[in-house]
Amino acid sequence: MSSDIPDHYGRTELVLMVMDPLHLFAYWEVTPESLREAQDALGAEMDGAGAVVRFYDISLIHFDGTNAHHTFDIDIGLEARGWYVPVWTADKSYCADLGFVARTGRFHAIARSNVIHTPRAGVSGNTDERWMRVKFVRRRKPDRARPLEFVPAPALPRQLSPEELRALQDRLAKEKALADARFAGGGLPSSQERSPR
């Protein structure tokens, strides 16, 4: 028999997690006190108000509560305690508020989440290169504050022939296709698919 674990922790919170570039997971806990506060704040407007998680796209900004690139609401049932949320674009930063939207449109938040960043789902368009020299250290830990020395990008050994250039481009295209197929659910097998340990 398993031990009993807490059903709730007595703390109102909203936590975001990344499932993949296009799916987030949100879980929450709402204490009775927080519910009462929301009721007090919205007053008569609480009647018919719906629970929502309001997401803010805060990529590359210092979010002050008002300057999100865009926001969207997901209607939730509070008792569900967790929700999967599809998003449209990869490589974004999000945070969210858990709260109530009154029929008048007024929003009252009871918890703000952590900030998450969704991973990229494809090859970066940035082809700038930076190169660095780092000395490997055997049998001891490198100095945490060791200076990192940026160096010029090394030249290729020689000019590539058209065939070699094509081979290089083919290779990159093939790698990209395999990696992309992976996220679509096919492609490369991994350990996880074969071994029920």
Add this chain to the structure above:
Amino acid sequence: MSAQAIHPAGYLCLVLHCHLPYVRHPEHDRFLEENWLYEAISDTYIPLLRVMNGLVRDGVDFRLTTTLSPPLISMLRDPLLISRYERHINRLIELAAKEVHRTAYQPEYHRLATMYLERFLQTRNAFTNEYGRDLVGAFGRLQEMGKLEIITCGATHGFLPLLNVVPGAVRAQLRTAVAHYEETFGRPPHGIWLPECGYFPGLDEVLRDVGIQFFFTESHGLLYADQRPRYGVHAPVFCPTGVAAFARDLDSSKQVWSAEEGYPGDPAYRDYYRDIGWDLDYEYIKPYIQPDGKRGSTGIKYCRISGKTDQKQVYDRDWAMQRAADHAGNFMFNRERQVEWLRPTMDRPPIVVAPYDAELFGHWWFEGPEWIDFLFRKLHFDQQTVKPITPAEYLERHEINQVCTPCGSSWGHKGYHEVWLNGGNDWIYRHLHMAARRMEELAHRFSNADGLTQRALTQAGRELLLAQSSDWAFIMKTGTMVEYAVKRTKDHIARFTRIYEQLLAGRVDAGWLKDIEEKDNIFPSLDPRNFS
């Protein structure tokens, strides 16, 4: 020595990830899930050690990189599990001897029964005499010879991208792992196998802080980096912190992993699933199957892979060995062509990183260790195009590398976090995150604790770490042994919560604490400051 031998066209970095979750139940005389360890010792760890020591004996220069995860090291050094392993192998020897007798008039089975008996006797002899019941020490000696690079892992294989909601949880997993490695091998680890290959941008800062110099990512971790890597997965990059990232090569992975096209599915190889534990008379086989009398695998298997039929063919060891040699030759041939093709497009020799779960070799793919043996011998004697290498050696030879931040990724299905975060296991995270926050709170509040309080604090850390093993979420997703994974998660969270409440109330139950200290005895010298 020819110039080519000094400057091969490219390198092969073979990485084996040795990990099992911490499973140890002194409260039961026999416990089914402990068999994971016993089977891996017989099927994988001892065969790998024998292969490596054979290569050393024969003067074959080879390089292998293996993780030894902290839970695995702890179990391999646990006196109770060691003695239970000996009981396990003795029972197998007894069964194999009965099989030799039973099959006396069936020559093709008799040959195999004899093979198993000899094999188990050799395994016992290796465990007890050659390695002195200390497999970790045997791995360590190969590392000291410069043939093997042992890397570390998360303290309990926590899936770091999802633990990172509480950044202190990631720090504690890594600090504990590094300290445990230093305690075990007398020096810090050079590198790490991130549990499930799970990376997120920023993780390299924690790796730098604990002194780790390289890690591995899944292929798209590098291919999708913020600045496109010039050499794709065939050269490491430095994160902006100076920590190096190596990425998995797609082609070589596929050749070994793929259930359909991969080598392990060849009809010459032994069938993993057809085991005498399912086939023989119940009363005869009963003492050797599951502790509760349910049928299960014994480790003795007579069939080869025969396609989707019940009419399995008998295993032919000679044929299987021939195929393992063929497959090693094919793998080497493909790597030679691969690096020859890549070399002119690069200013340095490419590195082909081929990581696998170690338990694939020997346990699932019975002939896997021999395939590794053939591969290293062929690489050494038959060609000079590809040389085996460790990541440490590559970084020593190539100090200049491109800088970019890899993309968040894992080696699980679809390449991100879905295996460890889905409808079957998402309930665990509110508890894991809350416990991690509470542990930080305890570590600060009781930073000067001693005596019973200090012991309770340390045990709270152990319970938290044990709850964090990615294995539990993984098992909940795959659907076999789910009950056990749920129970382990709940038990550790419940024990953690009870200690937390007792510490805050100033009333630690000394008798109960002693009981769970004996049960969950991983990391005897755990430092609670790892959590602050």
